[in-house]
Amino acid sequence: EVHLLESGGGLVQPGGSLRLSCATSGFSFSSYAMSWVRQAPGRGLEWVSTISESGGSTYYADSVKGRFTLSRDNSKNMLYLQMNSLRAEDTAVYYCAKEAPAYQNWGQGTLVTVSS
């Protein structure tokens, strides 16, 4: 059974940093692109970033480009999202998702709150 578990969310001040992690199991991690999708409170879904199977290619939404960095460790079946220069508008539940090629599996999400 595919399992995705996000961690690393929390309360951070504007301008601060957080690193989200997504632990995966139940599938061949290195064979799938992986993504982060976020959802601000009471709002819709927003794609954040995608990384290719090998990690050689990454894609970002304009809203996070230059501030967020997506990476993966295929030896540990882990996905990471480094978030710097956080803003209030980054407040959201962040989901990691397995692409196959649509977002076939999702984690339960981790809440990031950016506030002073």
Next chain:
Amino acid sequence: EVVLTQSPATLSLSPGERATLSCRASQSISRYLAWYQQKPGQAPRLLISDASNRATGIPARFSGSGSGTDFTLTISSLEPEDFAVYYCQQRYNWPRTFGQGTKVEIK
């Protein structure tokens, strides 16, 4: 950027009725469209990929159709557990985009 416009914003129906949800793309996206269901406090769940391919474990009452710019998700007969928010999403190009969602509520 491909803009996806979903209609209606809210659909008020009774159990057993047929639901028809629309997603229109601002440019042709071939058949690279997916549909997701989300219930309060839960992660989204994939229903349909590539316009019409039901995901594993999704009941046959859910069907998708369309290509190019116009897509439809149909729920043939609403069950109580189908009342939720539905999103469409395109993977034709970057950035990936979602529609704003359609809420299917109990009438």
